[in-house]
Structure formats: structure tokens, C-alpha cells
Amino acid sequence: MPPKMKKNLDMEDLEGANDDEVERLIDPDEDDEEDFFLKGPSAKKTVRFASDKVKDVQVQIAEVTDVMRSNVGRLLDRGERLDQLQDRSETLASTSDNFRTSATRLRRNMWWQNTRMKMLIGSVILILALIVFIPIILKYSQ
Numbered sequence: 001m002p003p004k005m006k007k008n009l010d011m012e013d014l015e016g017a018n019d020d021e022v023e024r025l026i027d028p029d030e031d032d033e034e035d036f037f038l039k040g041p042s043a044k045k046t047v048r049f050a051s052d053k054v055k056d057v058q059v060q061i062a063e064v065t066d067v068m069r070s071n072v073g074r075l076l077d078r079g080e081r082l083d084q085l086q087d088r089s090e091t092l093a094s095t096s097d098n099f100r101t102s103a104t105r106l107r108r109n110m111w112w113q114n115t116r117m118k119m120l121i122g123s124v125i126l127i128l129a130l131i132v133f134i135p136i137i138l139k140y141s142q
Helices: 011-015 019-026 032-039 044-141
Strands: none
Touching: none
């Protein structure tokens, strides 16, 4: 039988082990052969294998969490951009309404101005025609 050596224990070994294994790891006087025949094969390899699986799952969870955080970040950015786009479209709608009313008012003003100008020109032509034709009519009527 080999001499018993004190085992070097890390916190990682203690964290990943069951209570029975912790006692076995801490107690250097216990004989491994007795343990095998009394309790069956050691679950140390199984625990490490399960621990590896747990670590793999934790890594996958961390990756999924990172992806979800980036997705949430992108969604928030998209929401902000949509809010900005909505604000811009509302501003554009109000500006277009103002432009439409201003254009309608300007068109009516221009129509009245054009109509007044036509009436003024028509009046001037009528007055000139009267000035020219009244003396001619008076001269031939005598």
C-alpha cells in the first residue's frame, strides 16, 4: 500500500464536489480501497463529467444572454429611430398642411390681383375708346 499523501485541494474541487466527496477529499486518513468496496465506485469522474456539462451549459447560457442583450440593444436603437422617424413625419405633415394652406391663400390672392389688373386694363381701354370715339360720334351727329 502506498504511503498516504496529503492532497492539494482547490476551491474549485470543493465547489464541484458533493458533501460525501468533500469529506473524502478533506479526510486524508480514509482508505480509497475500503471506500470502493463499501460505497461502490467513486463518483469523482462522473461529477467532473457532469461539471463539464454544467460548464458547457453555462457557457451556452452566457452566449445566449449576450446575443439577447445585443438584440435588446438593437431593438432599443430601432425604437429610438422609429420615434425620431415618427417625429419627423409629424413635423413634415404639419409643414405640408401649412404649405397647402399658404399655397391656396396665395393662389386666391394672385387670382384677385390678376382679375383686378384685367378690370383696370379693360377700364383704361374703355376710357381711351370713349375719349377717341365720343368726339368722332359728336362730329358726325351734327
